[in-house]
């Protein structure tokens with residue numbers, strides 16, 4: 171601002187001038203947003219608080235920096251130049267689950283990793299959302315027949331959006347994220363998983379041959395996850 | 404002319420050589436076998452150490468590529484695939500049978516340190532007990548797993564219980580030793596610096612690393628089982644793309660294609676060889692770019708700039724690869740006997756796009772040198788940290804840029820040529836620094852060599868006469884290699900020697916399919932580089948190893 175401009179003390183004048191500059195004939199393109207259109211010439215909006223919160227939530231999502239398998243490479247590309255997920259208000263991956271509210275699950279989940287993933291999910295503050303990326307998180311994908319593979323992320327945590335593909339192209343992931351934003355803005359909740367594998371204390375497991383066999387190896391109050399592979403879809 | 408077939412014959416050690424070895428091993432040998440790549444010596448299960456050290460010290464077989472374990476109807480068997488770093492075409496397999504009821508054989512970990520992990524894997528998946536092994540426990544599957552999944556009587560549907568207790572709380576009292584001030588810290592499996600789902604159990608003494616143990620298997624997707632369930636001709640090829648998934652798909656496909664073609668005696672048309680070579684080198688550029696990008700993230704303060712530049716370059720290679728194969732990452736482009744389709748039409752456009760990319764490459768490499776290698780902070784972090792002396796690298800079976808950064812002049816593209824590599828003019832890059840810096844330099848210079856190779860391939864393809872553009876040999880729809888033929892074949896993938904062992908049993912699926920992953924062996928060297936160093940140097944060392952967990956765990 172040049173120094174010869176008079177210092178304005180009347181703040182209603184400032185407001186008016188600023189608004190005129192934004193709404194007036196010479197307003198720049200950068201103010202030409204849909205939001206501004208919605209506001210019209212009045213600086214007030216009337217909305218329900220819930221709706222406003224949902225809108226904020228969807229427009230500023232903090233993703234969890236979470237790489238598992240091949241899909242995470244495409245996920246990195248989605249965050250980086252060219253596809254630039256940041257354009258959708260969701261481009262800053264957080265390394266800690268405690269700071270994140272969206273988790274993209276990019277890859278195959280195997281028996282050893284599922285308890286850890288569950289733990290990471292549990293550490294995220296509510297409300298939290300999950301995007302399943304790739305066929306592996308839908309059904310186990312190409313590795314569905316594997317002896318060590320959990321048949322989809324929904325066996326462990328609830329998933330809001332499934333993005334199919336092996337791997338999905340970055341465009342597909344962007345679409346998935348946009349869809350999630352839509353759902354959040356509409357206040358839709360994530361579906362409940364039908365038959366999730368839970369983390370539970372070892373002593374709470376139903377006793378059977380396997381559990382008896384393991385009593386020497388695992389402590390009573392250790393957390394465990396029990397896989398009934400025979401019942402998997 | 405085909406390059407594949409003659410090699411298969413040359414690779415076998417001439418008969419008198421095999422006789423020499425037999426004489427050297429004396430009465431340890433109880434039988435002989437003939438594998439497609441090498442002579443096999445069946446030795447007594449209690450003479451493994453002796454045999455391996457004789458071969459290592461007196462015959463110069465200083466590279467234990469991999470240990471393959473498998474179960475037969477009447478016995479278990481471990482195969483030690485040995486090579487020479489100086490001349491990898493000289494190979495020998497040491498076959499160790501073990502009793503069906505009580506499979507025990509002597510451990511080779513005392514002779515080759517790399518056998519430590521390989522034998523643990525064999526114990527984990529197949530169930531052979533290695534006597535005298537320093538610490539025989541499961542490596543890929545959780546400790547509480549029941550059964551050995553690649554053994555014959557394994558029931559895949561049985562329930563399993565996996566515990567989370569391994570993740571001890573670092574602040575718990577028993578992990579803090581009151582007198583010596585050491586502390587236990589978990590790094591991973593969900594951690595930005597571990598490049599995926601790796602778990603490092605680190606013991607710290609102040610800020611220095613007293614001990615580090617890698618806990619792997621968080622991405623063990625049963626790749627070997629998947630390949631054993633697939634038919635040679637079509638069903639296996641999609642899987643290699645997913646081993647080293649840093650867009651290095653074609654390099655991995657090359658490993659399978661080479662092994663299967665040698666096993667089934669298939670010749671590949673020269674034109675297809677050139678396309679394969681070109682595609683594979685594009686993948687190498689993409690893979691090294693990502694290695695550079697993530698290494699910069701790990702080490703350098705300026706967070707995303709280098710990363711973004713490198714990803715930008717990767718996008719361009721991926722565009723070319725997409726034009727060629729139709730996919731960005733999971734190409735599934737090779738077929739046994741060639742490639743699935745010809746270059747995209749219009750060819751001129753593809754050539755000019757590729758040339759454009761190659762033309763701007765030196766400039767961007769220069770930019771990386773400005774940003775990284777000549778950056779003082781970067782040099783402080785990487786020069787003389789993460790030292791891996793060449794003898795240690797060999798002992799651990801390190802290959803690829805990790806070995807070449809330690810001055811080990813070993814590159815299968817030159818030493819055991821396949822594809823079109825020996826017709827082209829390029830150099831193997833080595834650096835003598837043995838540190839994190841040297842490993843990065845190797846990768847950056849290899850990108851330039853790859854560009855040279857691609858350029859020559861483009862020139863060749865452009866002038867290739869129309870009527871000689873055969874992209875696939877005539878291969879039967881169903882392949883049934885002869886019963887009981889065994890082969891181990893490797894190629895130089897982005898991370899090093901990627902090898903495949905296959906045993907045919909007369910059906911259209913392999914009876915045993917074993918993947919020798921370079922990252923698995925490279926990762927094993929981490930304690931050597933990290934012990935006694937500061938924590939950030941360990942992170943830098945891990946970054947410079949450029950592991951990809953899909954390939955470590957398979």
Ligand code: SF4
Pocket residue numbers: 239240241242276277278303304305306307311312335336337338645
């Ligand atoms: S869906 Fe495909 S690309 Fe994604 S993690 Fe699974 S195998 Fe890899």
